[in-house]
Amino acid sequence: MVHIVVAGPLHASGRAILDNAKDVTVTYIAETSEASLAAEIAGADAVLLRTQPLGARTVDLAPNLKIVSRHGVGYDAVDLAALNRRGIALSVCGDVNSTSVAEHSAMMILAACKRALRSDISVRTGPWEWRNKLEARDVSGQNLLLVGYGRIGRRTADMMRAFNMNVRAFDPYLMKQGWPENGVPCVETLDDGLAWADVLCFCLPHTGAPLIGAAEFERMRDGVVVVNTSRGGILDEHAMIAALASGKVGAAGLDVFHQEPMPHDHPLAGFDQVLLSPHIGGLTLDAAERMAVSSAENILDYFNGTIDPALIVNKDKFNVALQN
Ligand SMILES: NC(=O)C1=CN([C@@H]2O[C@H](COP(=O)(O)OP(=O)(O)OC[C@H]3O[C@@H](n4cnc5c(N)ncnc54)[C@H](OP(=O)(O)O)[C@@H]3O)[C@@H](O)[C@H]2O)C=CC1
Numbered sequence: 001m002v003h004i005v006v007a008g009p010l011h012a013s014g015r016a017i018l019d020n021a022k023d024v025t026v027t028y029i030a031e032t033s034e035a036s037l038a039a040e041i042a043g044a045d046a047v048l049l050r051t052q053p054l055g056a057r058t059v060d061l062a063p064n065l066k067i068v069s070r071h072g073v074g075y076d077a078v079d080l081a082a083l084n085r086r087g088i089a090l091s092v093c094g095d096v097n098s099t100s101v102a103e104h105s106a107m108m109i110l111a112a113c114k115r116a117l118r119s120d121i122s123v124r125t126g127p128w129e130w131r132n133k134l135e136a137r138d139v140s141g142q143n144l145l146l147v148g149y150g151r152i153g154r155r156t157a158d159m160m161r162a163f164n165m166n167v168r169a170f171d172p173y174l175m176k177q178g179w180p181e182n183g184v185p186c187v188e189t190l191d192d193g194l195a196w197a198d199v200l201c202f203c204l205p206h207t208g209a210p211l212i213g214a215a216e217f218e219r220m221r222d223g224v225v226v227v228n229t230s231r232g233g234i235l236d237e238h239a240m241i242a243a244l245a246s247g248k249v250g251a252a253g254l255d256v257f258h259q260e261p262m263p264h265d266h267p268l269a270g271f272d273q274v275l276l277s278p279h280i281g282g283l284t285l286d287a288a289e290r291m292a293v294s295s296a297e298n299i300l301d302y303f304n305g306t307i308d309p310a311l312i313v314n315k316d317k318f319n320v321a322l323q324n
């Protein structure tokens, strides 16, 4: 019998897959905190993980744990070293939420350039004459730099080229492997890109220290638009707030934050040129169903020995019989 703990809400299609599986028991936890997961993880062979952190101490509470299946693709909140030490697999979803995130980025690029939030507030609360001070811009003809040119970056590029933006990308790893033939042009260095871009959009994994701090903001064009749908830790938030306050950053769209949930009194909430959303780029109803199905199937496929090895992040760290 395989015992699976599902840590947080799961779309009915994912639940049906687990509930109908043979030789499986499932515990569903309503809350998405690491503490509630820790309280239930002791007997788990598998955990289906939403966006909550998974640290070494929680992993150590689960002596039978064999696989952690991320409901999504980013795994920066998982202590991968702790999983590797125990030979526990970490799987991610396939290409199921990238179009949704790219659409969210496209929406935020448009909303930030058009000053959509400020515009809405002006109608609800201000004199009509505020319409002359909104500072909305066309996106057409502007330079868009995508930092990270994987699944989400490439789809965002396609969408924003349709709006007649000049799109380039920075992705050093891809440059080494070979830039895609039909891709947008690349910039050689991040600094080149920062100096070129009117609009910046971050589409990369978070792996350590912030990529963008005060020095990088300094290199950007005055009034630059910044959109981040990848992870909050990519931007130094203090530097971002300072850049918004000084006007260096003219407008922004942020789906991800250093601290999630972001407190209501956070300084970022004080800017009417910044559109905020609660980490929902990949959480449309459509993507939520696809992620639920993919993350549930990954667990069952793992125990059947049929999981696609490309979906296991740490496949080189332990020996597992993979049939593909
Ligand atoms: N807001 C939301 O709801 C969601 C957010 N995300 C976030 O988006 C991120 C990207 O997702 P996705 O496009 O699917 O991932 P991919 O792995 O397909 O693409 C990311 C690309 O960024 C590259 N990259 C890594 N480090 C850097 C760097 N320092 N500078 C520039 N490029 C870099 C990667 O190279 P390499 O592969 O060689 O490392 C890769 O080509 C996820 O890791 C996650 O954090 C994802 C889904 C939903």
Ligand SMILES: O=C(O)C(=O)CO
Binding pocket: 050, 051, 071, 072, 073, 074, 075, 097, 282, 283
């Ligand atoms: O897929 C991801 O990484 C997300 O942020 C959504 O869970």
